[in-house]
Amino acid sequence: xxxxxxxxxxxxxxxxxxxxxxxxxxxxxxxxxxxxxxxxxxxxxxxxxxxxxxxxxxxxxxxxxxxxxxxxxxxxxxxxxxxxxxxxxxxxxxxxxxxxxxxxxxxxxxxxxxxxxxxxxxxxxxxxxxxxxxxxxxxxxxxxxxxxxxxxxxxxxxxxxxxxxxxxxxxxxxxxxxxxxxxxxxxxxxxxxxxx
Numbered sequence: 590x591x592x593x594x595x596x597x598x599x600x601x602x603x604x605x606x607x608x609x610x611x612x613x614x615x616x617x618x619x620x621x622x623x624x625x626x627x628x629x630x631x632x633x634x635x636x637x638x639x640x641x642x643x644x645x646x647x648x649x650x651x652x653x654x655x656x657x658x659x660x661x662x663x664x665x666x667x668x669x670x671x672x673x674x675x676x677x678x679x680x681x682x683x684x685x686x687x688x689x690x691x692x693x694x695x696x697x698x699x700x701x702x703x704x705x706x707x708x709x710x711x712x713x714x715x716x717x718x719x720x721x722x723x724x725x726x727x728x729x730x731x732x733x734x735x736x737x738x739x740x741x742x743x744x745x746x747x748x749x750x751x752x753x754x755x756x757x758x759x760x761x762x763x764x765x766x767x768x769x770x771x772x773x774x775x776x777x778x779x780x781x782x783x784x785x
Contacts, residue, residue, distance in 0.1 A: 592717050594761040595632060595725045596733045599640075599648035600624040601755045609674045610667040610698075611729065616647045620755070624651035627756050634725035640664060642729060648756075649727040656727060661713040664729035668700030693745035703745050706731065711739030715765035733759050740768030 600620030604611050616624065624647070631652050639649040640662035649656035670678050679686045685697035693703040701709070714736055717724055728736075730753035738748050740761045753759065760771040 590718065590722055591762060591764055593723045594714065594717060594736070595634065595723070596736060596759045596761070597631065597648070597652070597725065597727045598730045598733055598753045598755055598757055598759075599642070599644045599727055600651070602644050604644075604672070605755065607674060608676065609672060610670045610678070611642065611644070611664050611672075611731075613643050614672075615643045616651070620644075621647065621651055623756055624648045628653045632725065632758075634723045636724045638662060638724065638726040638728075640726070640728045640732060645727045645729060652727070654725065654727070656725075659713075659726065661709065662726055662728045662732055665706050665731040665735075666700035668696075668698045670698040670700070690749065693748075703748060707735045707739050707745055707748070710735040714739060714761065714768075730755075736761060737770055740770055 600616050600623050602614045602616050602620050603609075604614040606617070628651065631654065637649070637654040637656040638659040639645045639654070639656035641658050641660055642664055645662070646656075646658065675686075682697070688695040688697050689703075693707075696702040696705070710732055733753045734748050734751045737743070737751055737759065738745060740763075761768045762771075763769055
């Protein structure tokens with residue numbers, strides 16, 4: 590059965606604005622307002638899910654989605670780096686950051702390696718079977734990027750070359766072993782860069 594997976598990245602929050610490893614920070618006022626404004630643009634679906642982070646759950650609520658929390662969609666586990674800024678970590682641990690950026694198997698933060706993240710999200714993606722073949726999920730940008738890398742069979746290093754803006758939709762369609770991807774567009778309406 591062909592499955593259509595629509596991944597919506599959550600709205601803006603302070604951690605994203607400050608280039609901090611996400612942790613579990615809520616949306617900021619601007620993020621909540623933008624998510625509410627996008628509520629009417631979200632495609633209808635048979636199954637709505639949300640990553641477990643506060644940011645994902647708040648975005649799903651603001652979008653008007655009756656989403657259930659899906660633990661498999663949790664963000665990238667950064668362990669001891671969570672909540673810290675990239676600049677702060679790079680200044681304190683330059684060799685660790687270089688290893689993390691250069692080796693997809695490295696996890697100097699004590700959490701999940703890039704390979705582990707891609708494998709976890711790929712396993713979730715390949716096991717999907719929505720009630721009508723359609724799944725809509727609000728998921729952290731790292732989860733969306735990992736799904737694209739897995740879906741297209743890209744090398745793990747391609748993860749670092751993908752950008753996922755807040756409140757954009759990335760769509761994968763197909764089935765385990767054969768996915769097509771439509772990247773980074775608003776949930777409905779004009780392409781990114783145009784005004785909603």
